Amino acid sequence: MAALVFGTVSARAELKSYKVIGDAIPQSLTGAAGDPLKGRAIVANRQVGLCLLCHSGPFPEERFQGTLAPDLAGAGTRWSPGQLRLRMVDSTRINPATIMPPYYRVDDLTRVAPAFAGKPVLNAEQIEDVVAYLSTLKDVKK
Amino acid sequence: MAAARALINVPPKARRGEVIGIKSLISHEMETGFRPNATGQLIPRNIIKEFVCTYNGVEVFRAEFFPAVSANPFVSFTTRATESGTITMTWTGDNGFHASESVAITVE
Amino acid sequence: MISRWRIAAALAVIGATFPAIAEIPMSERKSGYDFMGKQTQAMQDDDTANAGMLWVLDGEALWKRHAGAANKSCADCHGDASASMKGVAARYPAFSPALGRAVNLEQRINSCRAERQQAKPLAYESKDLLALTAFIGRQSRGLPITVADDAGTRKAIESGRATFTRRQGQLNLSCAQCHDDNWSGRLAGAPVTQGQPTGYPIYRLEWQNLGSLQRRLRNCLTGIRTIVPALGAQELVELELYLMWRARGMTLETPGVRP
């Protein structure tokens, strides 16, 4: 039990702190702007971002995109960078029943596989890269 | 457990001259030789290379398989029912693999 | 009456967690078969094209083979499986009052081996255990899935339901979020399906092999990055039982073919 608590605490310590204001995290997790090109690669990568398993998006080169979640096209029009950031970091804060995994949360999770325990799905830099990329998606048409 | 299990489907009866359908399925992993194991080394190829169908001893159909044929190979083809007798299917492959199945057919 | 109990249980679950939608209405349930392409359906439908039948044949041979210190075959006690095993697979997993827990068909076969044949248990997911399971399952093809209604079974179903609805793993997903709430969608290119266990053991094209329901469950659990219980774990048996209860009345297709 003690080891478990210790593991959680030490893992949490690695995450950057952030402040939620309304339905957004206005400040960058890293204090810097992300790289939209890197963000695009993360979103398209089915082992890193995992996004296209559930979402479709403006990726003409990627076959077989998911239909379980909203199309990413136009995400930058629908949401501010701060809103996108909170939706990435922990979407359950907006909708507790959401199917969207928390990408930057390691506590209050159940039975995480040892290989992933204490690690967020994406790190702070990756979150910022994805936020930067999604913010460029102004056009709702693919 | 038997080395291989095969399922073959030949109509037991046919009219002389009728074209009959034959189906066959055999248990075999068809290891391609292109697949790495957990340590990254290629698993050696182990496939069925040849499938032959004879009708009363005369070859009526033959197939040569490469690793792109799926595991548990399935083949369906046709032949003309000429006379009563025996239809035999034989599979041979890597590592001395050999299997054979025969069925009788009555032609009226 | 089971239906009243079911509604009460469903309400309890809704109260306890946040599923967006409750269980799939009985009339909307679909087998994995219904989500497959015509060609894959045709593979299942034709016994000479269904590779699962190779295991059924192996199982038939094993059924008749003498084994263990008792030197007995399954057939020595059970006779003709087409009569004695008819309907059996359609009602497993089942609660065993003697053991005080739910037991799946694989475990039931192994306890028969231990007690009647005095033979070693067959390893989970071994060729022989899959073959016997497929052979026994084949005797119930076309029959409706049935689940007993007794206190032990109900408790085990509840336990399986808790696993099904529990968010878990790094991706924080429950089975129910995909297979109750989103079965009409596609995960990348593939239909999500309702997760109805209608054809196990299945010949999965992905595996190029026959495999058990527990093997399939472990695939999904790996996907959501959760701790994956060992094959044969009681938690998986109870999840199997819950899934069978969820599919009660649906037709058993064993051996099924799935992509």
Added chain:
Amino acid sequence: MTELLTTAVTRRRFLIGAGGAVMVMAAPSARAQFVAEGEARSAAMRAAIKAIVGENSLPQGRIKIELPPLVENGNAVPLSIAVESPMTDADHVKAIHVFTEKNPQPNVAVFQLGPRAGTADIQTRMRLADTQLVVAVAEMSDGSFWRDEVEVVVTLAACLEES
């Protein structure tokens, strides 16, 4: 690799493309390498076809491939081939050759038949490492060759397992 619901890399470990073709979609250099390998394989398919057909022409016609345009799993794709032929002693199909473009090896299978077959109508199941072209060539008793080709899109199965 404990990843995930569905991944190109993991999938390839189950498929015949696994050997040299393990690659990462995201890395541009790996992608370029894969494209280069793909071109090399297309050339390998052309060479394999030429080894059968020689300098003969290879028009499209008389042979018909049936493959589902979108398949659920590349490990077992149902393949049907039919050739228009009277299948007489004088005029019949001698052989049907099947090739793929992007598998590690271009040859899939060769079926040898003759007048006793009654029809030239065969079915089997094949592996497709990726979305690609499948080509079938009919070798006729008069020495002519005919071809058909079809592009098959391979979907990724969801929820794979660790090997």
